[in-house]
Amino acid sequence: MAAKKPAGRKDAQTALARAVFEGLRDEITGGKLRPGQVLSRRQVASRYGTSYIPVIEAMARLESAGLIDVEARQVARVRTITLETIQDDYVLREAYETQAVRLACEAATPGEIEDLYRLADAVDEYVAAGGTKRTGDKEGPLLHWQFHRRIAEVSRCRALVRELERIELLRRLQANWYFAPEVPDLPRCHALLVDAIESRNPAEADASMRAHVRSGLEKELLAYRMNVTPGTR
Amino acid sequence: MAAKKPAGRKDAQTALARAVFEGLRDEITGGKLRPGQVLSRRQVASRYGTSYIPVIEAMARLESAGLIDVEARQVARVRTITLETIQDDYVLREAYETQAVRLACEAATPGEIEDLYRLADAVDEYVAAGGTKRTGDKEGPLLHWQFHRRIAEVSRCRALVRELERIELLRRLQANWYFAPEVPDLPRCHALLVDAIESRNPAEADASMRAHVRSGLEKELLAYRMNVTPGTR
DNA sequence: GATCTATCAGTGATATATCAAAGGCTCGAA
DNA sequence: TTCGAGCCTTTGATATATCACTGATAGATC
Structure with missing residues (x-):
């Protein structure tokens, strides 16, 4: 017992x-x-x-x-990883994240926007320093997740945070078995998202976030194709 | 046993x-x-x-x-119904439905668009005939749900269909306790959504769907405010 | 009469036991 | 050597039993 x-x-x-x-x-x-x-x-x-x-x-x-x-x-x-699961996860992620930035555009206080800039800068600096993609790296993805999670929190919708957390768990599962290749992000990629929130223009923020999520999907797909299917057993 | x-x-x-x-x-x-x-x-x-x-x-x-x-x-x-649960549900619904029409814009075949027009016309005619809002009415909401569900199916994303179904269950729970007042929809409101899909313009389809979902939210909120909170206990 | 306490009924969590089905393995026969 | 029948193991589903906790109630006490 x-x-x-x-x-x-x-x-x-x-x-x-x-x-x-x-x-x-x-x-x-x-x-x-x-x-x-x-x-x-x-x-x-x-x-x-x-x-x-x-x-x-x-x-x-x-x-x-x-x-x-x-x-x-x-x-x-x-859960096994297939092309379909990767794509489906990203469809949901895109739905959640774009909805979150739209709401964040309306709800974010100046203080929260500052906070988001802090997180975004940390992520952007980390990426610029080439820190990501080290095997077994935990810090970069964690920073990245905290940034995106914070946007959902700023949206003031608990359900959105909950669903995004669920998707994040699925991403982590996958990240252990498919190692993404080195693909440079746009510089200040995340700070630009906060710019969009600060501009209070939901459609624009949506478009920026959608592009950001799609670039993430592209990386995942690249990783998937580059790795031999592992735990198929 | x-x-x-x-x-x-x-x-x-x-x-x-x-x-x-x-x-x-x-x-x-x-x-x-x-x-x-x-x-x-x-x-x-x-x-x-x-x-x-x-x-x-x-x-x-x-x-x-x-x-x-x-x-x-x-x-x-x-589950109890509060202002927050209603709003949260609609945030998710809006996220799913706008994502679904965006994908439908890209994926819908001509046959599927015809199919969607059939469903949309059925809903629009039903609404125009004043059929909705009869107490205990099941047919109208069912038609409406089938239309929206079909859009998700056309998006080719199973996860989206699954999540939308989950939200629909929550809506049904609520519909038993809050009776929506008579609020006229725009005429041909649903056919216009299919028009947007047919135009293959995701941003426009997104905007139409978003407005449609928001009008649904307004109705729910109105219903919520008009009814004394019932099963609070 | 008011209040405090001991007991009891209801509930959730969990362990154990039982049953049935599926898969595999052994042994024997061709 | 290969194939097949039967037994055994593993597994999932579920019933039953037990334990701890909570709220309520009845009785005792001040």
Whole structure:
């Protein structure tokens, strides 16, 4: 049996199910589990030292999050990466991000815009310094994510933040198996996005963001094509 | 116990969990369960004649779908409707629908455009005939949904269809408790959307769709303000 | 009479047990 | 050597049982 935690916080009742969910989520997005790998509920249960039940709930949530696929006979596998999944993810990402900048145009306070400039400059400097693309690099993608996440937060729509976070998890899963080639971004690419927000012109901001997301998609597709399909198993 | 169905289809193994999920989903979207109503896992289990376990999985999925909220102490309630949930839903809907028409502009075949015109005309005629807004009316909203769903299908992005379906379920939940007042649409409002797709101009189609969705939001907000908050409990 | 406490019913979380189906492996026969 | 039947293992689905916690209520106490 797993250690019983008194769970002081009111929301920590469902300790094990949550622990299994978060554990598997982190293992999947952290690259410890290969795409396509079968996840046996029983094995997961014993690996986490819990019974079968919390795993059922965790797997249901993982499936809803898109991190695992459950096919026939309830065989659960870590999400595999295909051309279609990459494109679908980017369609959603583009929908969310363009919507977020549009709302940010209307809702952003001057202070938030300053904040966004700070984040954008950090990303742009990091990219300009050629820091990205080092194997195993975590800092660059993290900065980039924080910038985009902040835009969603500024949009004042929680649902948008939540959905974007979900997509980000899928991106992380993929990033462990497809290493993007060196493709230079436009200089000050992210600061330009904040410029667009500051200009309070939603259509323009939308167009900038759409181009930005599309260039990300192009990189992903390039990476996908350059890598032999790995965890197909 | 519940009747054992041999479940000939390969995907029907998880019969009970699925049955509970779909049953609750339909009860919620069909207005049989009030927003805010507490759903006890045990009571649901006995009501569906199953044990506790399938209900756990069903509730996890319902929560992911946004149809129930699970607050502190794991008390599950049918999603309550607030100004924020209405607005958030429409932000996502706008993101999905505008993305869908943009993609439809590029991907729609002439045959699909004809098909869309057929659906649009049906909706427009129904609206023009004043058919909508009859209490308990199901046909109008169904036609409307089929039109919008078809656009998503034409976009060739499964993920977009899936997410739009999720939002549609939330709208149905709400529609049972807030009756929209009579607000006339623009004539041929939906056919104009197909015109925009046919023109193959994504930005223009986006703008038309955005205006269309926003007018829907205005109606919902009006309905919300006109109705005393019902199932707040 | 008001208040405090002990008990009880309801609920969620989880462990264990049972059942059925699928896949694989062994052993024997051709 | 190869193929096939039957057994065994693994797995998923689900029922039942147990534990802890919460809220309410009844009874005792001041």
